[in-house]
Amino acid sequence: MKMVLATGNRGKLREFRQMCRHEVVPFSDLLGELEIVEDGESFAQNALIKARTIYEKLGSDYLVISDDSGISLPVLDGAPGIYSARYAGEGATDKENLYKLIDAVKAKGLEETPAYYTAAIAIVSKYGEYVVHGWMHGKVIAQARGEKGFGYDPAFIPEGYDKTLGELDDDVKSGISHRGKALALAKPIIEMLQKK
Secondary structure, X not given: OEEEEOOOOHHHHHHHHHHOOOOEEEHHHHHOOOOOOOOOOOHHHHHHHHHHHHHHHHOOOEEEEEEEEEEEOHHHOOOEHHHHHHOOOOOOOHHHHHHHHHHHHHHOOOOEEEEEEEEEEEEXXXXXXXXXXXXXXXXXXXXXXXXXXXXXXXXXXXXXXXXXXXXXXXXXXXXXXXXXXXXXXHHHHHHHHHHO
């Protein structure tokens, strides 16, 4: 079975390719651009919506992997959460989302606050549907540091570190990231499905 990643996000595609030993093709290479409405109420629901949509269009010769992820701040009642990609509005850039979050932290009179990333990875194939989760805890600081990574990485410091994800090397990040942890759980499922 060919593996297809149900994302248009180049940062996620790069991370998946670094962490996965199998060849992963973005769905846009096979289907072109496609708008998928993510109207679930959790990361898992949104990941399944994306994976099911692509699987239905491609057919049973494919194993489709999808990720839905985001950052949550308890001080903001869990926001941005599932709305992380559009926190600053539909079509917002990573930088606009990042600076809206930094402004929200500053508005609370804080220089830093606990936060965590969640990643849900959905796997859809002719053999069924699976969802796994990974988390990364740390804090958000009220400034952006570093040019690496994407999204909220320049403002997030993982537990046990003093640098933001925007400052850490990719190999360090992939070893501790929420997506890396979820992918570690997804790998045995993917390998099992490919042997069937």
